[in-house]
Amino acid sequence: MSWEEQLRAIEGMVRVTASEIALAAAEALETWIEGCPESDPRAFLAAFDAAIRELLQRKPTSAPLMNLHHRAVRFAEEMVREGVPLPQMREELRDWLRGYRAHIATSRARIAHFAAEVLADAHVILTISNSQTVQAVIEELWQHNPDLSVVVFESRPLLDGRRLAQALAEKGINTTLTVDGAMAYYMDIASAVVTGAEAVSLSGFFVNTIGTRPLLLVAQAQGVPCYVATQTIKILPPLLREGLPTVMGSAEDLTHGWAPPQALNLSPLLFEQIPDRLVTAYVTEEGVTSPLRLATVSRPLGI
Numbered sequence: 001m002s003w004e005e006q007l008r009a010i011e012g013m014v015r016v017t018a019s020e021i022a023l024a025a026a027e028a029l030e031t032w033i034e035g036c037p038e039s040d041p042r043a044f045l046a047a048f049d050a051a052i053r054e055l056l057q058r059k060p061t062s063a064p065l066m067n068l069h070h071r072a073v074r075f076a077e078e079m080v081r082e083g084v085p086l087p088q089m090r091e092e093l094r095d096w097l098r099g100y101r102a103h104i105a106t107s108r109a110r111i112a113h114f115a116a117e118v119l120a121d122a123h124v125i126l127t128i129s130n131s132q133t134v135q136a137v138i139e140e141l142w143q144h145n146p147d148l149s150v151v152v153f154e155s156r157p158l159l160d161g162r163r164l165a166q167a168l169a170e171k172g173i174n175t176t177l178t179v180d181g182a183m184a185y186y187m188d189i190a191s192a193v194v195t196g197a198e199a200v201s202l203s204g205f206f207v208n209t210i211g212t213r214p215l216l217l218v219a220q221a222q223g224v225p226c227y228v229a230t231q232t233i234k235i236l237p238p239l240l241r242e243g244l245p246t247v248m249g250s251a252e253d254l255t256h257g258w259a260p261p262q263a264l265n266l267s268p269l270l271f272e273q274i275p276d277r278l279v280t281a282y283v284t285e286e287g288v289t290s291p292l293r294l295a296t297v298s299r300p301l302g303i
Helices: 003-011 018-035 041-058 063-081 086-118 132-144 161-171 180-187 212-221 251-255 291-297
Strands: 124-128 149-153 174-178 192-195 199-201 205-209 226-229 271-275 281-284 287-289
Touching (some): 003 018, 003 041, 018 041, 018 063, 018 086, 041 063, 063 199, 086 132, 086 287, 124 180, 132 226, 149 180, 161 174, 174 180, 180 212, 192 212, 212 271, 281 291, 287 291
Parallel strands (some): 124 149, 226 281
Antiparallel strands (some): 199 205, 205 271, 281 287
């Protein structure tokens, strides 16, 4: 596909994982590098920066794309400062992007491995929404403990929890799907809470599906440990520590065919910020780390 076709394809990626978007973006940038007509390194750098900004315009709330922009442009800037010839610069960037894609492709399995060590004694896991990283963690735990039970909260308004619950049940894992309001009820039997993350800020919070914060608050009140399983590509760059902009769903996501009165205000929030004080540890492809030490796994170039 051409660069323009790949841009349109990325814009049309809905209800897919952050990793899938990041992989598609890195592949699109390789296509862009091949076709860029610039012959001056500084002009190439400016055009490269603009190309990644085009990707971000298609997915403005994607933490991995924010991260990709920060890391890839920094790498290109370093090469310009060092006087790297443009043909070598193009090849170095292509190699960097291939390494970036390979890192993403293997990170989920590494996260699952580290999570299996820290959660080896867990018997009942609670989670919310749909995360392929959390799914990988649960499947790894189940391989070691076939008696593992999982409770998935449905995650209104998009009900993404249904997809995770279905995937786990089809694997043969003992899975219960329930309403978000049952958090306190099921916390009585929980060994741990495991969630994913849309973005992670080094300013002391992470962003995830609405409903995650009350889940972790209930867990804290009852002394249940909470783990956030996330790839390092979701750690926001230093200049973007405020997190993602507020994301709202459509009114139809909230009403599901019900016709509300015109005077009623509808607030179909999709994501929220959750403070690090509610997190026992982050589990990344670099290992298990406390929130205070999270910056140590956020390397400048990420590969």
